Amino acid sequence: xxxxxxxxxxxxxxxxxxxxxxxxxxxxxxxxxxxxxxxxxxxxxxxxxxxxxxxxxxxxxxxxxxxxxxxxxxxxxxxxxxxxxxxxxxxxxxxxxxxxxxxxxxxxxxxxxxxxxxxxxxxxxxxxxxxxxxxxxxxxxxxxxxxxxxxxxxxxxxxxxxxxxxxxxxxxxxxxxxxxxxxxxxxxxxxxxxxxxxxxxxxxxxxxxxxxxxxxxxxxxxxxxxxxxxxxxxxxxxxxxxxxxxxxxxxxxxxxxxxxxxxxxxxxxxxxxxxxxxxxxxxxxxxxxxxxxxxxxxxxxxxxxxxxxxxxxxxxxxxxxxxxxxxxxxxxx
Amino acid sequence: xxxxxxxxxxxxxxxxxxxxxxxxxxxxxxxxxxxxxxxxxxxxxxxxxxxxxxxxxxxxxxxxxxxxxxxxxxxxxxxxxxxxxxxxxxxxxxxxxxxxxxxxxxxxxxxxxxxxxxxxxxxxxxxxxxxxxxxxxxxxxxxxxxxxxxxxxxxxxxxxxxxxxxxxxxxxxxxxxxxxxxxxxxxxxxxxxxxxxxxxxxxxxxxxxxxxxxxxxxxxxxxxxxxxxxxxxxxxxxxxxxxxxxxxxxxxxxxxxxxxxxxxxxxxxxxxxxxxxxxxxxxxxxxxxxxxxxxxxxxxxxxxxxxxxxxxxxxxxxxxxxxxxxxxxxxxxxxxxxxxxxxxxxxxxxxxxxxxxxxxxxxxxxxxxxxxxxxxxxxxxxxxxxxxxxxxxxxxxxxxxxxxxxxxxxxxxxxxxxxxxxxxxxxxxxxxxxxxxxxxxxxxxxxxxxxxxxxxxxxxxxxxxxxxxxxxxxxxxxxxxxxxxxxxxxxxxxxxxxxxxxxxxxxxxxxxxxxxxxxxxxxxxxxx
Numbered sequence: 001x002x003x004x005x006x007x008x009x010x011x012x013x014x015x016x017x018x019x020x021x022x023x024x025x026x027x028x029x030x031x032x033x034x035x036x037x038x039x040x041x042x043x044x045x046x047x048x049x050x051x052x053x054x055x056x057x058x059x060x061x062x063x064x065x066x067x068x069x070x071x072x073x074x075x076x077x078x079x080x081x082x083x084x085x086x087x088x089x090x091x092x093x094x095x096x097x098x099x100x101x102x103x104x105x106x107x108x109x110x111x112x113x114x115x116x117x118x119x120x121x122x123x124x125x126x127x128x129x130x131x132x133x134x135x136x137x138x139x140x141x142x143x144x145x146x147x148x149x150x151x152x153x154x155x156x157x158x159x160x161x162x163x164x165x166x167x168x169x170x171x172x173x174x175x176x177x178x179x180x181x182x183x184x185x186x187x188x189x190x191x192x193x194x195x196x197x198x199x200x201x202x203x204x205x206x207x208x209x210x211x212x213x214x215x216x217x218x219x220x221x222x223x224x225x226x227x228x229x230x231x232x233x234x235x236x237x238x239x240x241x242x243x244x245x246x247x248x249x250x251x252x253x254x255x256x257x258x259x260x261x262x263x264x265x266x267x268x269x270x271x272x273x274x275x276x277x278x279x280x281x282x283x284x285x286x287x288x289x290x291x292x293x294x295x296x297x298x299x300x301x302x303x304x305x306x307x308x309x310x311x312x313x314x315x316x317x318x319x320x321x322x323x324x325x326x327x328x329x330x331x332x333x
Numbered sequence: 334x335x336x337x338x339x340x341x342x343x344x345x346x347x348x349x350x351x352x353x354x355x356x357x358x359x360x361x362x363x364x365x366x367x368x369x370x371x372x373x374x375x376x377x378x379x380x381x382x383x384x385x386x387x388x389x390x391x392x393x394x395x396x397x398x399x400x401x402x403x404x405x406x407x408x409x410x411x412x413x414x415x416x417x418x419x420x421x422x423x424x425x426x427x428x429x430x431x432x433x434x435x436x437x438x439x440x441x442x443x444x445x446x447x448x449x450x451x452x453x454x455x456x457x458x459x460x461x462x463x464x465x466x467x468x469x470x471x472x473x474x475x476x477x478x479x480x481x482x483x484x485x486x487x488x489x490x491x492x493x494x495x496x497x498x499x500x501x502x503x504x505x506x507x508x509x510x511x512x513x514x515x516x517x518x519x520x521x522x523x524x525x526x527x528x529x530x531x532x533x534x535x536x537x538x539x540x541x542x543x544x545x546x547x548x549x550x551x552x553x554x555x556x557x558x559x560x561x562x563x564x565x566x567x568x569x570x571x572x573x574x575x576x577x578x579x580x581x582x583x584x585x586x587x588x589x590x591x592x593x594x595x596x597x598x599x600x601x602x603x604x605x606x607x608x609x610x611x612x613x614x615x616x617x618x619x620x621x622x623x624x625x626x627x628x629x630x631x632x633x634x635x636x637x638x639x640x641x642x643x644x645x646x647x648x649x650x651x652x653x654x655x656x657x658x659x660x661x662x663x664x665x666x667x668x669x670x671x672x673x674x675x676x677x678x679x680x681x682x683x684x685x686x687x688x689x690x691x692x693x694x695x696x697x698x699x700x701x702x703x704x705x706x707x708x709x710x711x712x713x714x715x716x717x718x719x720x721x722x723x724x725x726x727x728x729x730x731x732x733x734x735x736x737x738x739x740x741x742x743x744x745x746x747x748x749x750x751x752x753x754x755x756x757x758x759x760x761x762x763x764x765x766x767x768x769x770x771x772x773x774x775x776x777x778x779x780x781x782x783x784x785x786x787x788x789x790x791x792x793x794x795x796x797x798x799x800x801x802x803x804x805x806x807x808x809x810x811x812x813x814x815x816x817x818x819x820x821x822x823x824x825x826x827x828x829x830x831x832x833x834x835x836x837x838x839x840x841x842x843x844x845x846x847x848x849x850x851x852x853x854x855x856x857x858x859x860x861x
Contacts, residue, residue, distance in 0.1 A: 138400055139408050139421035259345065259417050259469075260756025263482075266348050303407050310401065 003079075003097060003104050004130070006318040011106060011130070013097060016076035019043075020095055020106050023321040030081060032108025033092035034059055034173050037322045049083045051206055052091030055173065058202045070119060086110035087121030088275050089174030090203055096124055105289065106130040109322075111274065112281035113145055115178045117207050121277075123288030130295045132322070133282055135254055136304035140278040142254070148273045149182035152250065155269055157187050159248045160226045167241065168250045169233045169267075172199045174275050176230050177209065179252060183228065185210035191224055193231035193240070221245055236267070254278075286313070298322040336364055337372060337434040338467040344483055353483065357491030366518035368434040373522075374513050376488045380477045384444040385452050387415055387476055393453055397460065398422040410804040413752040416472030420465050429462030435513070441474060442514070486725050496522060504536045504724045510585050531572045534579040535605060535651050535659065536724040540714065540731035547715075547732065548695040557663055557718050558698060559687045560710035561733055562646050563621050563820070564611035565628065569593065569645055570652075571600040589633055590643050592683050599677040599684070603655030606647050606670070607722070609687070611709070613644040618709040621834070622822040644683040647674060648714075651722055659722035666722070705736045711819065712736040738817035739859050740839050741851045744772055745812040748794040749805050751779070759794040759806065760787055762838075764816055766829065767852040772810055775829040775856065776818070781838030813845040814838050821859045829853055831860070 005012050010022030010029075018028040025042025032038050032048075034055035039046075041060050048056060050067030057065065068074065070093070073082040083093035088109040097104045103126040110132065114120050152168065159166045170176045172195045180200065183190060190212045192200065197214045213219075215229065221244050233251060235241050249267040254274025256262050262270040276299075277285060286294060286308070294315040296305045301317040308315035343356040361369050374380070395405035400422070412418040432440065437459075444452055456475070460468055473479050489507065493500040506525055509532060520526065567586070570577040576597040578587045587594070590610065600606075612619030612627070623641045627633065650670040651659050658666060667689065674686040692698045698713065705712050712735035720730035743764035751760035761779050765772035782790065793812060800807035817839035824832035830853065 137408050137411060138398060138404060139412055139418060141421070141424065257421065258412060258756050260413060260752070263345065263348075264756075268347060270346070300411075303404065307401075307404055 003099055003102055003128075004106065006320070011320070013079060015099055016079040016081070018047075018076055018079075018081075020097075021108060021322070028076075030095055031056060032086065032095060032106070033089055035089070035109070035171075038108055047081075049091050049093045052093070054202050054205070055091050055199075058199065059173075070122075084122045084124055085119035087112065087115065087118050090118050090177065090206060092118060092174075094122070094124065096126070102127055104128045104130065105291075107132055107285075109134070109276055110285065111277045112285055113142060113277075115145065115275070116181050117177055117203075118174070121285070123285065126289050126291050128293040128295065129286060129289045129291040130297060130318075131282065131286065132276065132298050133296050133301060133304040134276045134299035135274060135278050136282055136296065136300040138279045140254065140257060140274075141280060142274060142278045143272065145182075145273065148252075148271050149179075152179065152182070152252070152271055153184045153187065155248070155250060156183070156228050160188050163226045165224050165226060165229065165244055165247045166250060167229045167231060167235075167244075167247045168252070169231055169236065170252045170273075171275075172196055172232045175252060175273070176200065176232070177203055177207065178273075178275070180209050180212070180230060181207070183210060187228070189213060189227040191215050191219070191227055191229045193229070193235060195232050196230045334434055334437050334463070334467055334471065335431045336360070337368065338464075338470045340372070341470050341481060342466050344481060350487065353487060354491045354494070357483075357488060358494045361492055361495035365433070365435075367513075370513040370516070370518040370521060371434050371438050373488065373492065373507065375474065375479050376483055377485050377507060378479065379512065380474065380479060381438055381442045382445060383475065383477055384441055384447075385456065385475065389449070389453070390415065390419065390456070390472070390475070393457060394419040394422055394460075397457060398424075406803070410750055411757055413750055413756040416469050416476055419460070419472050420469035423460045423468060425464050425468075426461040428464075429458075431462075431467075437471065438474065438513075492522065498522070501536075501724050505533070508534050508536055508583055509579065510583070531575065532570065532577040532585070534568045534570060534577070534583070535657075535722075537566065537568065537581050537607070538723045538731065539726040540716075540733040541726060541728050543715065543732040543734040553692060553695060553698070555718055557667065557716045558690050558692060558701075559648070559714050559716075560705065560708060561712050561714045561735065562609040562611055562618070562687065563709050563711045564609040564624055564646070567608060567610050567645065568651070569596065569600075569606050569608060571597050571604045572602055572655075574602060589627065589630070591633060592638060592643055593645060596645075596682075596684065599682055600673070601654070603652060604673075605650070605652035606645070607649040607651060608645040608647040610643055611646055611685075612641045613683075613685070614642055620709070620822065621820055622832075642683070644685050646685045646687050648687050649722055661721070662719045663716055663721075664718045702734060702736060710736075738819060738835075738839070739821070740815050740817045741766070741856050742813055742842055742845060742849065743775065743816050744810045744847045744850045745790070745808060745814060746772055746774065746810055747805050747807055748790070755787075758787060759791045762790075762814075764814065764836075765810075766856060767850060768854075772847075773829050773853060775827070775831065775853070776816060776833050776836035778814075778816060778836045778838050781817075782841065786841055810847050813842040813847060813850050815840050815842050821856065823860060829856075831856060 009019060009024040009026055011020040018030055019026045020030050021032055021038040022029050023040055027044050029043040029046050031046050034052055039056045046063055046065040050069055053065055053067040068083050070083055070085055073080050080098040082096045084096055086092040086094045086108055088111055095106045105124050105126040110121050112121050156166045168179060170179055176196050177200055190210060192212045192214055224244055250269040250271060251265060251267045252271040252273040254276060256270035257272045292314055294308050294313045296317050297320045305315040305317045340356060340360045344353050391405060395402050409415060409418045444455060459471055463471055489504050490500055493503050511521060566581045568579045574597055576594050578590055578593060580586050612623040627641050647670060650666045653669055702713050715732045715734060717730045743766050745762055746765045747763035748759040749761040751758055763774055763777050765774050794806055794808050797809040798806040799809055816836050818833035818836045820834040822832050
């Protein structure tokens with residue numbers, strides 16, 4: 001009997017009768033992080049890392065949720081659970097599951113790079129490692145983030161000197177705050193879209209960020225000129241954006257490593273910055289765990305599992321519904 | 334190379350034409366002429382011949398990245414571009430000496446004759462020392478096909494700004510076959526010598542498809558109406574007693590059509606005409622497929638010449654008595670052309686004049702258009718009587734009004750990932766028709782769907798794959814599409830027994846299930 005099973009509702013531990021990141025409503029859901037494909041609406045009770053509590057409350061409204069510290073373990077019907085940093089976004093966890101000496105780890109989403117706002121990824125020993133592989137192809141090799149942040153600041157500064165407004169886009173939870181954290185506020189003022197502002201506000205209780213100014217109906221094109229706007233990718237081409245006239249647009253995503261994706265997205269500046277592990281990050285994470293079994297869940301699952309099998313792991317693929325960060329979605333938004 | 338790679342990166346990172354022109358103009362102003370002329374060559378699809386096979390490049394890149402061959406191939410299928418895949422997989426180890434564009438291309442040219450291990454060590458060394466984007470551009474030069482969304486027109490406009498020479502004059506100078514190996518920037522762009530120009534063609538003038546509402550606002554008497562003959566567009570030059578024949582792709586094809594060489598005897602020196610090459614036997618225009626037989630061959634035997642004799646159907650006169658008359662009104666050029674053709678036409682002269690037709694109403698014109706297939710024409714050309722012979726594709730003065738395409742309902746059976754903007758999306762499709770209870774492939778098509786439809790088909794393919802053959806996915810036969818095509822010919826090379834020209838997706842037939850798709854017998858009815 002497997003400790004964790006892949007069912008039509010999600011990843012299920014029958015011994016404890018709990019689900020991990022279920023995609024349908026269940027009684028008890030353990031949640032890795034706040035992105036909408038992992039933290040879904042409709043479960044009776046949620047358990048997650050304490051930093052993720054205000055995040056999922058912000059997203060899912062009034063839900064019953066309890067928070068756990070990183071490393072704090074708790075038992076359900078003899079099964080020991082604990083949350084450990086995944087380094088993906090603030091409050092993100094891997095979930096460790098132990099029963100009768102057997103250990104499974106479910107990663108949710110993770111990255112091995114440090115981003116300056118999330119607790120860094122913690123390698124955990126286990127027998128079976130359930131891993132995402134959104135960027136599980138060797139063509140993905142991230143550059144050090146400090147170079148990317150420098151490029152972003154240069155881009156803004158250059159626009160600023162030409163009195164051009166910069167619009168920088170990224171996911172509202174995680175990416176935008178990571179960008180904000182490393183932006184040089186001495187260049188100008190930082191404006192935000194409402195979605196960006198609200199999520200950032202939730203995170204300000206845990207993390208220091210530069211000052212931001214919410215864009216309201218009264219914000220004029222003139223005052224924003226030369227400054228920076230942070231917003232979710234969906235604003236591209238909307239009336240909300242058109243109000244600010246000619247802008248230089250920037251988009252930060254791992255998918256921007258592909259030239260075709262950059263061209264399809266039709267933005268002025270693409271920054272290759274991801275909150276997922278790249279090829280080498282995935283492999284080093286797997287090595288650290290010392291596991292025998294690997295289950296790949298979302299991303300280039302087949303290719304990655306085949307490679308791992310060749311390298312001596314017992315690897316297979318399971319279908320899940322974690323799908324927010326495919327290339328198509330990154331481009332379509 | 335660093336400067337050229339930066340230019341390509343700049344061109345790539347904006348979709349605003351003005352920014353592209355500005356980046357190119359700055360490049361042409363800043364760099365040494367030796368590099369500028371190579372940039373012009375690359376951007377107009379004139380590249381050095383390929384020194385290594387892509388198979389070897391794949392092997393070497395997989396080896397350098399320490400990846401099994403299958404994983405390299407999978408990566409390549411997903412990225413959709415070999416040059417980019419290698420650029421992404423190989424990491425820069427050290428910043429090396431950075432060669433200039435011309436130096437780098439000279440090295441690539443010399444590489445061609447070297448031994449394989451020398452080729453390998455050269456290429457690996459360059460890969461390790463270039464940064465990601467330089468490596469991408471280097472690979473693009475090695476593999477050819479430098480398509481980066483910069484039209485020749487846009488490049489010419491930028492060059493025109495940089496050297497301050499009129500765009501149309503430059504477009505003319507950049508025509509034909511030249512190579513930076515034998516021509517300098519001065520000779521090509523700044524100060525061409527007339528004696529080097531005798532084979533130089535003019536840029537072709539191209540028409541857009543007719544726009545809605547044309548007939549309501551235009552007077553029929555202002556328009557010159559003729560057939561759009563279904564052959565191969567060409568430009569014939571007679572200068573200094575010699576004949577030169579150019580294809581629309583700026584290829585010199587004089588040798589492929591020896592029967593036209595005699596025209597140097599009939600046409601006076603200093604004559605350039607625009608026309609259509611057509612198969613023509615016993616006073617009848619032949620099928621386009623016959624012409625293709627001629628184009629495909631390297632050498633043209635007498636037997637083939639007898640089998641498929643060629644004529645040139647004249648459309649326009651561009652140069653007369655050694656003078657460029659492209660700016661004269663069409664009606665005037667036409668008068669000269671008609672007089673010329675009248676004088677020399679006769680038995681055995683491989684030359685016809687495209688007839689200018691008179692109509693009393695647009696309805697009559699529409700009727701004539703319907704006759705096009707039986708006349709071996711693709712439809713009609715409408716040209717304003719005052720129009721000059723302009724450069725490139727322009728709206729307003731010339732329009733093509735092609736016949737409605739033939740269409741057939743077919744089933745989607747295979748899909749492959751696309752390239753470029755279509756990276757990672759299944760956009761290249763194979764379609765089949767019924768033969769009894771079997772679906773037989775009859776065409777591939779890449780275009781015709783909207784982005785939203787492509788996304789839906791992509792989702793379908795990912796969820797309904799029944800088999801994989803490398804990059805190709807076999808899918809459950811379920812979706813029906815109406816496929817449009819221009820011509821059809823019997824073919825022994827295709828399992829279906831027919832070859833269609835310009836197949837494309839006309840629309841998605843959501844209303845049909847696969848049993849309602851057409852059969853091979855249905856499509857064969859289009860064969861005349």
